Every structure is written in C-alpha cells, then in structure tokens.
Amino acid sequence: LAKTTQPISMDSYEGQEVNITCSHNNIATNDYITWYQQFPSQGPRFIIQGYKTKVTNEVASLFIPADRKSSTLSLPRVSLSDTAVYYCLVGSYASGGSYIPTFGRGTSLIVHP
C-alpha cells in the first residue's frame, strides 16, 4: 500500500510563498494526488488535485515530478487565514484489488503576522 510522508509543521509569514512537499511511494499508476486543508474540528476541504506536471487553480499550485513519487503544494502569498493543517491523499491497490486511500500525517502550517 502507499506510504506518505509530510513535514509535521512549517512556519511562514504573511505574504510569503509556502511550499509543502509530500513523499508517496506505491501510488496507483492511474491515481490522482489530492491535497486538503483542515481547520480545527472541521472536515478536510479540497484544495487541488493533479496527476502529473503542474496544476494551478485560484488558491494553489501543485507540482508533480515525472516519477510521481512526490508532490509539492504551493500556496502563494499566504495570509493568517491559511493557518491550518494540510494533507496529501493518494491511493493504491490492496492485494485483493480494492482501492485504498491513504492520507499523509498532515503538515501544520502557522502563518505569522
């Protein structure tokens, strides 16, 4: 099954760009890589999803190298409201063929004034 590794925490300041990397091996060859944001006592909120190369939406960019063994979430010009925990999600196939989603342990981002 897939294993994921993320930094436990990161600190930044308002207006800076933040990059959070997730390492993931054994990812299913046809699976997407998804990133979520979570505030305390709330459900994870979808940020961005990609398969390879670069994806950009109105809130973030996602960079995925050709080997797909890692991905980097980029948050441009963070603000205090971006203080949250960020998770990567990948999937893999168990021996019986079932699809198993696996979350990283999460990266706690604190944005300082």
Add this chain to the structure above:
Amino acid sequence: DSGVTQTPKHLITATGQRVTLRCSPRSGDLSVYWYQQSLDQGLQFLIQYYNGEERAKGNILERFSAQQFPDLHSELNLSSLELGDSALYFCASSATIQETQYFGPGTRLLVL
C-alpha cells in the same frame, strides 16, 4: 459547504455502548468513505461503499460495521465502545471510486 451531511455533530456515551453515525453523500455521488481522526493517528481510512456494496476495508475494527442504503446514505455502527474510540469520524463522498472525495463536517464521539 461540501454538500455532505453528517449527524449527529456530537455524541457522548459510555464504555460498552453502541452508537450509529449517519452520513448523506452529495447529490449524485455513489461512493461513501468513512475515516477516523484521533489526535495521534491522523486520518485513518475505515471502509468504503459504492452504490450499496462494500468495496474496500482499511483499519476498521471488528466491533465497527457500516452499510450503505438504497438511497445512498450510509451508517457507521460502533459497538462495545472503548475509551480509545473517542475521535472525530468523517464521512466523504465521491462520484465514483477514485474520484475527488468531499468531506462532511464530522461527528465528534466522546466515550466516557
């Protein structure tokens, strides 16, 4: 608002008891996932249903069970509860298997 609803929002019960958590997926989504989130374990995948059938099992205890009904809502049953079962339980739904998952607000379970 993700469109996924979960009830109840909070649940307090005693050890040895049984509880049922309910999830209604987004309109049109056929797949439902259940996750457990405790302080020291992160988001742990429990089980997935697709169009009424169980499709994948993760780290789900034998004391836990789930089902998805014909109207596609799902219930997670937790029995013989222990103190360590205290956690946030999230439901997520997706259109099909491996599509983007959208999460509900969660049910916070406290076992005393």
